[in-house]
Each structure stands twice: as structure tokens, then as C-alpha cells.
Amino acid sequence: MSHTVLIVTNEILKEMKNHYGILAKLPAGAIFSAKVDGCSVTGYRSGKVLFQGRNAAQESSKWAGKTAEPKKKAVSNAVLPDGFAAMSVMGSDEVGTGDYFGPITVVAAYVEKSRIAELKALGVRDSKDMKDPEIVSVAKKLLKDIPYSLLILRNEKYNDLQESGMSQGKIKALLHNQALGKLHEKITPVRPDAVLIDQFAEKTVYYRYLNEQKNIVRENVFFSTKGESIHLAVAAASILARYAFLKEMDILSEEAGFTIPKGAGALVDKAAARLMKTYDESVLRHFTKLHFANTGKAKNMLREM
Incomplete structure (x- = not known):
């Protein structure tokens, strides 16, 4: 059976719990467990989330950018021809x-x-x-x-x-x-x-x-x-x-009026908050991948500005 494991923060674990809901019977150490099309999803207190089933890779990829340290099942390398x-x-x-x-x-x-x-x-x-x-x-x-x-x-x-x-x-x-x-x-x-x-x-x-x-x-x-x-x-x-x-x-940096950082770390959160403060929240659709956890972090940061 195909499976994928993600390691997420407590914040994202709660978000996933709210998203998927809870089945009546939970495995030991789990805080939520659910079934979606072609995949079962189980989240554990440790921050580990297990996706199992034919659509495990597809379902887990919906949370791309939100993992603390993704640990996917290694893909297997093909045997390549000699030379x-x-x-x-x-x-x-x-x-x-x-x-x-x-x-x-x-x-x-x-x-x-x-x-x-x-x-x-x-x-x-x-x-x-x-x-x-x-x-x-x-x-x-x-x-x-x-x-x-x-x-x-x-x-x-x-x-x-x-x-x-x-x-x-x-x-x-x-x-x-x-x-x-x-x-x-x-x-x-x-x-x-x-x-x-x-x-x-x-x-x-x-x-x-x-x-x-x-x-x-x-x-x-x-x-x-x-x-x-x-x-x-x-x-x-x-x-x-x-x-x-x-x-x-x-090009994005020129449009923003300041250097846009790469990656998905803390500097990115600050830049997104700065963009929203300078313009408005809708500008993120043009600049960012909205489903990343950085969106929520930037909004929280904006409230404190």
C-alpha cells in the first residue's frame, strides 16, 4: 500500500484535524483519523501525519509548504541503461x-x-x-x-x-x-x-x-x-x-518596491506582511502561493504591526 508521512507543527496539526474531522475509533497516540477518496489520513500527537492508500501522494501534496520537515516515502530510482x-x-x-x-x-x-x-x-x-x-x-x-x-x-x-x-x-x-x-x-x-x-x-x-x-x-x-x-x-x-x-x-521585487526573499522562512513572512500593509491582502494572490502556511503567519504578523 502506498503511503506518505509528513511531520507538521502543532498549529498545522490542529488545522488538519479541523479539516478532516475525527472517526469514532482512533489508533493509539492519534488525535484524528479520517477517510477521503482513495486515502486514509491519521494524525498523531507527535506531529506525524500518515497518509495511506492509492491517493496518498496526491492527498498529502495538498499540504505542501505546510510541513515542518516533510518525510515522504522515498521514491525509487529506475535502473538506467549502461553508459x-x-x-x-x-x-x-x-x-x-x-x-x-x-x-x-x-x-x-x-x-x-x-x-x-x-x-x-x-x-x-x-x-x-x-x-x-x-x-x-x-x-x-x-x-x-x-x-x-x-x-x-x-x-x-x-x-x-x-x-x-x-x-x-x-x-x-x-x-x-x-x-x-x-x-x-x-x-x-x-x-x-x-x-x-x-x-x-x-x-x-x-x-x-x-x-x-x-x-x-x-x-x-x-x-x-x-x-x-x-x-x-x-x-x-x-x-x-x-x-x-x-x-x-x-520582476516581483520591482513591483513590490523592495527585495522579495526566496524560500519559505521567517523573512518571507515579514515580506508578505509588508506587502499587505503597503497594499492590501488581495495582493498576495499575485505574489505568493496562498496555501502555504506563510499566509497565516504573515496575517498574524500584520495584526501586530
Whole structure:
């Protein structure tokens, strides 16, 4: 049975208890337990919340951004063909899913095997080991050097989708599939040896998210966590996605009149409260992912200003 475990704060645990309600019989140590479509949810005094069932990943993703320290069941890496790192590969990655401010950016990039050494010399590597100025520098070169497809999901649309009941996992799957499809069209008649998606869901869950789509990229598709360290195509996609995200954050900062912070920490709460004080609460729909816990924290902070 598929399952996901989240660790949440007492505040979020109470919010989840109010959201799901309580069944008559509770397991030992539990403060709430409920059943929703394809999933049972049990919250414990320790702050652990257990999601079980075929829709566990989808249901738990509704609470993205509200966890104290998410502990999801590890996704399994696919067995990749021998010599995968030296193949011509199309890779995809996303940025911004854990940031309260700013959009989600997804990039699919194609790296031919004949270009791998050249791109390494250019500085393409795991973006987690790169600071923003270096990412900007390398990305500007990549934009002119490799085929890619970029999608930007800004917050107004993101909030509409999330409020309609779509999980962040499904949103990401739709964006990855669309970016890969557009890149396939761009490089036709060339066909990559393989496609590598930086894994955020099990393969079966990923394709379940796409089951209503007309065009689904399926041929020679592999999924792996830490995809940036496996093939340069994912590393390049990550750099370009990060660059696009940084540009969008610069635009938001200009609109706000002050520097908008990244992430989802205390500085973010202060910035959101400042925005509401300067303008009004409705401005958050444009700047933020409203369902994150930061929204409530910022509103509480605003009351104390």
C-alpha cells in the first residue's frame, strides 16, 4: 500500500484535524483519523501525519509548504541503461515549488552526447553547488547553445489550480509533460536516446496525473532523484529553470518596491506582511502561493504591526 508521512507543527496539526474531522475509533497516540477518496489520513500527537492508500501522494501534496520537515516515502530510482551519462538525453527539472513567493518554472533541455564535454567546460553541473551569479552567467550561455523549452506558471494561475483541488504533484507532472512535448517538437526529426525526469513522484503516480492528457511523453522515459548528477541534460534544465525563476523574482521585487526573499522562512513572512500593509491582502494572490502556511503567519504578523 502506498503511503506518505509528513511531520507538521502543532498549529498545522490542529488545522488538519479541523479539516478532516475525527472517526469514532482512533489508533493509539492519534488525535484524528479520517477517510477521503482513495486515502486514509491519521494524525498523531507527535506531529506525524500518515497518509495511506492509492491517493496518498496526491492527498498529502495538498499540504505542501505546510510541513515542518516533510518525510515522504522515498521514491525509487529506475535502473538506467549502461553508459546513460554519455547518451544524448532530454532532461527536465523544476524550480519554485517550495518557494512562497514567485512562480514555478519548468525547463526541458536536450543535450547531445557530442556536446557533453563542451558543456562541462562551460560550467554546467548540479545547480545546488552553484550560487545565483554563476547560475545567471552559465544560463545566459546555455540559452544560445542548446535546445530547451521553458514553462512559467505564475501565482494567479497556480492558486486557481490549487484551489480547484489540483495537487502540486499533478501541477508539476502536467508542466514537465508539456515542456518535454514542446521540446520534442522543437528538435524533430532528432530523437533523444532517452528522457530523464528529475523524480518527484513514482512513475505510476506521475502517469496517473497525466491520464486525461491527449499527448503524453512516454517513449524511453526514465525517472531518478538527483537527476542533475546523473546527466548533464537535467543539470542544464535545472540551471535554466533557476535562471527563469530568478528573473521572475526580480520582476516581483520591482513591483513590490523592495527585495522579495526566496524560500519559505521567517523573512518571507515579514515580506508578505509588508506587502499587505503597503497594499492590501488581495495582493498576495499575485505574489505568493496562498496555501502555504506563510499566509497565516504573515496575517498574524500584520495584526501586530
